[in-house]
Amino acid sequence: MIAKLHVTKIREIIKETRRIKTFILDMKIKAQPGQFAMVWLPDVDEKPMALSYIDGYAGITVLKLGDFTKKLHEAKVGDIVGIRAPLGRGFKLRDEDKKILIVGGGIGVAPLAPLAEKAVEEGKEVTAIIGAVTKSELLFVNRFEKVGAKVYITTDDGTAGIKGFTTDAMRMLLEKETFDACYICGPEIMMVKALELARAKKIPSQVSLHRYFKCGIGICGACVLDGCGYRVCKEGPTFWDFEIEKCSEFGSYWRNAAGVKVYFKKK
Amino acid sequence: MRNPTILASGVLSASGAALKRVYFEGGAGAVVTKSLSVEAREGHKNPTVIEIEEGLLNAVGLANPGYKNFIKELKYLKESGVVVVASVFGKSISEYVEVACGVAKYADAVELNLSCPNVEGKLFAQSENLSYEAVRAVKSKLKIPVFAKLTPNVTDIVSVAKACEEAKVDALVVTNTVKAMKIDIYAKKPVLANKTGGLSGRCLKPIAVRCVYEIAKEVDIDIIGCGGVFTGEDAVEYFLAGAKAVQIGTAVLYRGIDVFKKVCSEIEDYLRKEGFESIEEIIGLAI
Ligand SMILES: Cc1cc2nc3c(=O)[nH]c(=O)nc-3n(C[C@H](O)[C@H](O)[C@H](O)COP(=O)(O)O)c2cc1C
Ligand code: FES
Numbered sequence: 001m002i003a004k005l006h007v008t009k010i011r012e013i014i015k016e017t018r019r020i021k022t023f024i025l026d027m028k029i030k031a032q033p034g035q036f037a038m039v040w041l042p043d044v045d046e047k048p049m050a051l052s053y054i055d056g057y058a059g060i061t062v063l064k065l066g067d068f069t070k071k072l073h074e075a076k077v078g079d080i081v082g083i084r085a086p087l088g089r090g091f092k093l094r095d096e097d098k099k100i101l102i103v104g105g106g107i108g109v110a111p112l113a114p115l116a117e118k119a120v121e122e123g124k125e126v127t128a129i130i131g132a133v134t135k136s137e138l139l140f141v142n143r144f145e146k147v148g149a150k151v152y153i154t155t156d157d158g159t160a161g162i163k164g165f166t167t168d169a170m171r172m173l174l175e176k177e178t179f180d181a182c183y184i185c186g187p188e189i190m191m192v193k194a195l196e197l198a199r200a201k202k203i204p205s206q207v208s209l210h211r212y213f214k215c216g217i218g219i220c221g222a223c224v225l226d227g228c229g230y231r232v233c234k235e236g237p238t239f240w241d242f243e244i245e246k247c248s249e250f251g252s253y254w255r256n257a258a259g260v261k262v263y264f265k266k267k
Numbered sequence: 268m269r270n271p272t273i274l275a276s277g278v279l280s281a282s283g284a285a286l287k288r289v290y291f292e293g294g295a296g297a298v299v300t301k302s303l304s305v306e307a308r309e310g311h312k313n314p315t316v317i318e319i320e321e322g323l324l325n326a327v328g329l330a331n332p333g334y335k336n337f338i339k340e341l342k343y344l345k346e347s348g349v350v351v352v353a354s355v356f357g358k359s360i361s362e363y364v365e366v367a368c369g370v371a372k373y374a375d376a377v378e379l380n381l382s383c384p385n386v387e388g389k390l391f392a393q394s395e396n397l398s399y400e401a402v403r404a405v406k407s408k409l410k411i412p413v414f415a416k417l418t419p420n421v422t423d424i425v426s427v428a429k430a431c432e433e434a435k436v437d438a439l440v441v442t443n444t445v446k447a448m449k450i451d452i453y454a455k456k457p458v459l460a461n462k463t464g465g466l467s468g469r470c471l472k473p474i475a476v477r478c479v480y481e482i483a484k485e486v487d488i489d490i491i492g493c494g495g496v497f498t499g500e501d502a503v504e505y506f507l508a509g510a511k512a513v514q515i516g517t518a519v520l521y522r523g524i525d526v527f528k529k530v531c532s533e534i535e536d537y538l539r540k541e542g543f544e545s546i547e548e549i550i551g552l553a554i
């Protein structure tokens with residue numbers, strides 16, 4: 001068995017921002033930060049969600065975006081969801097890295113919060129850049145601060161922290177400081193830029209990718225990346241810089257449910 | 268073909284990159300594409316694939332980008348030197364012909380998927396007439412080999428096989444999945460969005476081996492066994508029942524992409540241990 005379907009109840013719902021809710025599940029999952037769950041809402045759909053809580057009861061954090069997430073946002077404590085988890089390969093914290101940088105944009109912060117917690121637990125010094133479109137949409141800043149991470153905030157509209165993108169803050173930070181490793185999750189165009197910045201300073205980095213999943217277990221092929229042939233659901237969703245370099249579609253397009261290419265809009 | 272193991276349609280076969288990886292890293296003798304249709308199909312909503320006891324249940328619903336979009340992927344595979352079989356699906360004879368003709372230039376063979384359990388209506392492979400007509404229509408247009416993939420969801424698979432033989436099919440793929448269902452007892456609902464799906468993996472093997480055996484006794488064309496091949500021993504069972512090659516799908520999940528290499532070396536082990544020189548010597552021995 002890879003990850004058996006487990007139907008469980010929603011234990012607790014936390015409203016994080018106007019558009020983001022965390023759902024704490026009535027189950028514990030032994031997982032690494034960066035691993036994900038396939039979340040099934042009977043009669044609606046099943047989608048991959050990063051695990052945002054892995055110590056104690058497992059949790060997922062969901063941005064209201066399409067039909068599925070809208071339905072999920074309507075769910076109440078006690079409602080049931082089907083979970084297949086943990087799936088995929090999580091972030092790798094290497095023993096030799098003492099000082100790490102975490103860069104998260106929007107809902108991409110979800111898998112990075114447990115990563116920061118684990119890194120601190122392992123005695124690493126954590127710096128985080130957290131970005132959102134506006135102040136009220138910032139996610140998990142308190143979780144990073146609570147474990148003692150040094151936090152930089154960016155908002156597109158300047159309502160909090162630095163006005164601009166996470167990559168603007170990253171550029172400034174890397175001019176005066178260096179890190180042993182960098183972990184990036186957010187919109188793909190942001191990740192492309194962040195990877196470039198890290199690469200220019202020769203900082204090994206990992207990114208976490210988002211693609212359309214069907215099976216989530218590496219069998220159907222829906223999420224296979226062009227160029228490298230990696231399955232995002234199996235070899236990923238986290239990839240090292242040297243792995244993602246071989247994936248020609250990164251930053252360019254993804255494939256929809258039919259397998260037709262959809263190109264990213266460049267900002 | 269460099270060896271008798273072939274990647275089954277629908278498993279890691281949705282793009283050129285995936286198929287190339289299975290061919291080179293996995294060591295398959297050939298790979299079959301996802302079943303291609305005239306128009307792009309999004310397939311069914313998730314859940315589309317779930318693990319159950321001893322097998323996988325899937326109702327992907329023939330999601331594919333349409334054969335025209337897939338031609339780029341086939342060209343890429345040709346340029347990379349991959350032996351590729353294009354799986355073809357149609358809702359009518361003319362659709363089968365259109366897709367088969369569209370992809371033939373870029374493929375080493377065409378496999379007619381007459382048997383997907385996850386689409387509306389009756390399957391071609393549940394009718395001797397429709398199977399005959401589809402194979403005949405495609406054969407009359409193509410020079411490359413044409414395979415027909417049959418369904419075990421029939422009372423008499425031998426008559427369907429015979430109909431395909433009459434229509435001059437080059438090989439039969441035996442078989443596709445068995446129609447099945449999984450209900451979650453806590454959700455109290457079928458898990459697959461399509462309610463029913465196709466059952467593959469270990470539990471399919473005894474059914475498919477029986478189908479191969481029955482067909483091999485009565486029909487004189489090449490058979491490719493398919494269903495629950497995980498090990499070399501499983502492949503040998505199919506050879507003894509009369510198959511000349513095997514397709515492998517679900518086992519990729521449990522033994523990795525290099526399951527093809529593993530199965531090949533296990534077949535060699537068997538042949539050596541039993542004192543055979545080649546696979547040819549054991550084909551149909553159990554009949
Ligand atoms: C996820 C999945 C998708 C499949 N899609 C197709 C398909 O598009 N066309 C087809 O002919 N068979 C399809 N099949 C059936 C397989 O090709 C194969 O016949 C079946 O899985 C039995 O072999 P196995 O037990 O080795 O998996 C699919 C199977 C699975 C598991
Ligand atoms: S979603 Fe099926 S292989 Fe990744």
